[in-house]
Amino acid sequence: MKNWIKSGEPWIWTTAGAVALSLVMVYAVVWLTAAQGLTHFWPKPVVETVFKGNDGKELRLIGEVPDKEEVSLLRLREAGYKIDSRDKFTYRYLFKMGNRDITGADFKWFPAPMLEAFTYPQDVLAIERREWGNFYGHLKEVKEDGKVVAQGEQAWPELLKRLERSNAIFKQILHLEKVEIGKLNYALEKLRLQERKLELQKQLTDDARAEILKQREPLETSFAALQEKIEKLRHDIGRDSLSAEIMDGRVVDVSLAKVADAIMPNDMGVWQKIGHYARKFREFTTDDPREANTEGGIFPAIFGTVMMVLLMSAMVTPLGIMAAIYMREYAKPGPMIRIIRISVNNLAGVPSIVYGVFGLGFFVYFLGGNIDHLFFPEALPAPTFGSPGILWASLTLALLTLPVVIVSTEEGLSRVPRTIREGSLALGATKAETLWRTVLPIASPAMMTGLILAVARAAGEVAPLMLVGVVKLAPSLPLDGNFPFLHLERKFMHLGFHIYDVGFQSPNVEAARPLVYATALLLVIIIVVLNLFAIRLRNRMREKLRGLEGV
Numbered sequence: 001m002k003n004w005i006k007s008g009e010p011w012i013w014t015t016a017g018a019v020a021l022s023l024v025m026v027y028a029v030v031w032l033t034a035a036q037g038l039t040h041f042w043p044k045p046v047v048e049t050v051f052k053g054n055d056g057k058e059l060r061l062i063g064e065v066p067d068k069e070e071v072s073l074l075r076l077r078e079a080g081y082k083i084d085s086r087d088k089f090t091y092r093y094l095f096k097m098g099n100r101d102i103t104g105a106d107f108k109w110f111p112a113p114m115l116e117a118f119t120y121p122q123d124v125l126a127i128e129r130r131e132w133g134n135f136y137g138h139l140k141e142v143k144e145d146g147k148v149v150a151q152g153e154q155a156w157p158e159l160l161k162r163l164e165r166s167n168a169i170f171k172q173i174l175h176l177e178k179v180e181i182g183k184l185n186y187a188l189e190k191l192r193l194q195e196r197k198l199e200l201q202k203q204l205t206d207d208a209r210a211e212i213l214k215q216r217e218p219l220e221t222s223f224a225a226l227q228e229k230i231e232k233l234r235h236d237i238g239r240d241s242l243s244a245e246i247m248d249g250r251v252v253d254v255s256l257a258k259v260a261d262a263i264m265p266n267d268m269g270v271w272q273k274i275g276h277y278a279r280k281f282r283e284f285t286t287d288d289p290r291e292a293n294t295e296g297g298i299f300p301a302i303f304g305t306v307m308m309v310l311l312m313s314a315m316v317t318p319l320g321i322m323a324a325i326y327m328r329e330y331a332k333p334g335p336m337i338r339i340i341r342i343s344v345n346n347l348a349g350v351p352s353i354v355y356g357v358f359g360l361g362f363f364v365y366f367l368g369g370n371i372d373h374l375f376f377p378e379a380l381p382a383p384t385f386g387s388p389g390i391l392w393a394s395l396t397l398a399l400l401t402l403p404v405v406i407v408s409t410e411e412g413l414s415r416v417p418r419t420i421r422e423g424s425l426a427l428g429a430t431k432a433e434t435l436w437r438t439v440l441p442i443a444s445p446a447m448m449t450g451l452i453l454a455v456a457r458a459a460g461e462v463a464p465l466m467l468v469g470v471v472k473l474a475p476s477l478p479l480d481g482n483f484p485f486l487h488l489e490r491k492f493m494h495l496g497f498h499i500y501d502v503g504f505q506s507p508n509v510e511a512a513r514p515l516v517y518a519t520a521l522l523l524v525i526i527i528v529v530l531n532l533f534a535i536r537l538r539n540r541m542r543e544k545l546r547g548l549e550g551v
Contacts (some may be wrong), residue, residue: 033524036517041280043265043273046124046136047095048247050116054082061110062124062136062247063097066510076111083113094510098126098134099246106133107510122267125244128260130290133511137244140251145239155242159262162240166256169237176230179481184223186482191216197378284518293472293502294512298519300474302526304390304492305459307478309530311394311488312401312458317451319398320405327406328413329435348403356464359396364388364468384489390478391488393469397461401454408453412446413439441541448538452531459527462496470494472501495523 004010044064051059071092076083083090091112100106127135141151142158150158195212198204240256263276287297331337368386376384385391416439424434440447462470471491478490499519506512 030524033517033521036514037521038518040514040518041277041284043126043263043268043276045120045266046126047118048121048124049118051110052114052116054080060247060249061095061097061115063095063106064126064136065093065118066096066514067094068092069094071111081111081114083111085113096134096510097247098136099252100508101132102246102252106508120266123264124266125262126265127244127254127262128295129254129258130260131258133291133295133508135244135254137246137252139242139244141243143241143243143253146241156264159242163256163259163262166237166240166259169233170257173230173233173237176226176233181223181226182476182480183482184219184226187219188216188223191219193378200377285522289473289498292506293498294506294508294515298493298495298498298522300477301493301495301498301519302522303477303479304470304474305495305523305526306530308390308394308397308465308492308494309455309459311390312397313451313455315394316398316401316405316454317447320402320450320454321409321447323402324406324409324413325435325440328410329431329439344403344406348407351463352400352461353463353467355396355400356467359392359399359464359468360388363392363395368392387489388467388469388491389489390469390492393465393492396464396468397458400461400464401458404453404457405447405450408450409443409447412443412449415446416442441544444541445538448534448541452534452538455530455534456527459530460496460523462494462500465494465497470497472497472505495519495526499523 044066046063047065048060048062051061053059068091070089072089073083073085073087076090076092092109093112093115094107094109096107097103098106121138123138125135125137125139127137129135139155139159141148142155142162143149144162191212195204195209198208234257237257238255241253242256242259243251243253245251265273268276284297285302286299288300289298290296327337327340364387368383368389372380372384372386420438420442421434424438425431429437469491471493474491474493476487476490478487478492479485480487499516502512502519503509503516
């Protein structure tokens with residue numbers, strides 16, 4: 001036994017067990033996130049049953065059953081339910097009844113002993129609305145301007161046809177509001193700032209004012225024409241409606257202008273469900289959010305996350321590499337360099353929120369405020385760069401990840417053999433040429449390793465971003481078709497903050513929970529894709545340098 005312990009095999013098995021346990025934990029987290037997130041888009045069956053209250057009255061229930069849990073009968077009796085049973089435990093079901101604008105709450109728990117058998121009517125309708133959440137009921141009629149155009153078996157095909165038309169009009173309205181009117185507003189704002197700048201410079205003559213007015217008139221005319229067109233489209237989209245019987249027996253009218261999608265999930269085949277799943281997943285990754293971020297897509301958050309990581313990488317990579325080159329290749333060893341290295345290592349352990357406070361105070365208030373006074377006085381008191389934005393968020397995260405890049409680059413430079421440097425110098429190359437043509441190519445895989453670690457950390461950070469640029473809902477993307485195209489002063493959405501907002505700030509937690517898992521899974525996928533791209537680039541560098549010593 002002693003010889004076995006002295007041989008070191010127990011430590012090998014312990015290390016292997018720790019690695020295996022770590023992998024199991026990582027895969028378990030990914031599996032849980034994927035299982036909860038990917039099932040969010042699959043059409044759920046709609047249940048119909050009857051709840052028998054304590055007073056003997058019956059309430060018909062229509063909705064989805066997203067959860068079921070075991071509960072003690074004593075707890076149910078304490079809650080006021082009269083249940084006659086000798087069992088100690090039973091089940092209760094969470095019903096997603098929808099129709100929040102009518103019932104007041106679309107989620108409610110019901111004990112199993114007080115429910116009749118579940119049925120799954122094929123004609124039950126599940127509607128995804130643009131506001132007020134889901135709607136469940138039995139389709140009765142389809143109307144146009146209040147007049148019935150289809151009912152009975154003809155109502156469903158007519159509804160699908162008119163819903164396709166209303167969704168096309170809705171997308172047209174959205175395009176006009178976000179793109180066309182957005183361009184006009186941007187141009188009008190530029191003219192206003194130009195006029196204000198001339199006024200501050202005391203150069204606003206009558207001719208200059210007339211020229212600005214001449215440029216503004218066609219923009220205002222186009223703006224009025226677009227507004228008129230949008231009003232006409234809104235009238236067209238609001239003409240169609242449907243009538244459905246809800247669970248309390250009432251027949252309710254729903255305007256198709258508020259309907260995003262409608263399905264009969266209990267009547268769908270496997271291929272129809274797969275098609276619906278693919279369509280919903282595509283909408284999730286390409287559409288804008290709605291209903292306080294609890295519904296719709298997350299494209300602005302995806303775009304903001306990727307763009308911020310790219311900007312951060314472009315900032316931190318040259319800074320970290322240059323700092324490492326100076327400390328390793330040019331600076332003389334001594335107390336000062338040791339202090340700098342200790343400081344860099346300590347900076348890697350500073351909490352991220354501290355970087356956020358620093359970024360808010362230095363980048364936003366100091367740098368941004370001075371930039372506004374020097375270059376954008378016409379926009380004051382409204383800040384341009386003196387408010388949180390994607391530029392300051394990227395700089396803050398670049399500062400946060402700078403120690404990682406410096407340490408990795410220094411390690412790569414230290415592994416380059418002295419003989420390679422001396423051989424280059426012996427052939428007549430200068431120190432700068434040796435560094436640029438020989439040392440840096442060999443150390444480039446280590447530099448890429450530092451970038452990979454920086455990307456992995458920065459993409460998941462949330463705390464500092466809450467102070468320096470991220471918002472719940474950004475009206476415009478940082479990149480658009482308006483000159484100068486890349487607007488670094490704009491606020492942006494981020495997947496990490498989106499998860500926090502939906503999971504902890506949502507007014508409807510039960511409805512938002514599946515979306516939290518789906519967003520978390522997408523964030524993990526994006527981080528993995530960014531890392532795989534960097535790893536592939538690093539491996540290609542290693543292949544080119546395989547024959548060199550020290551790689």
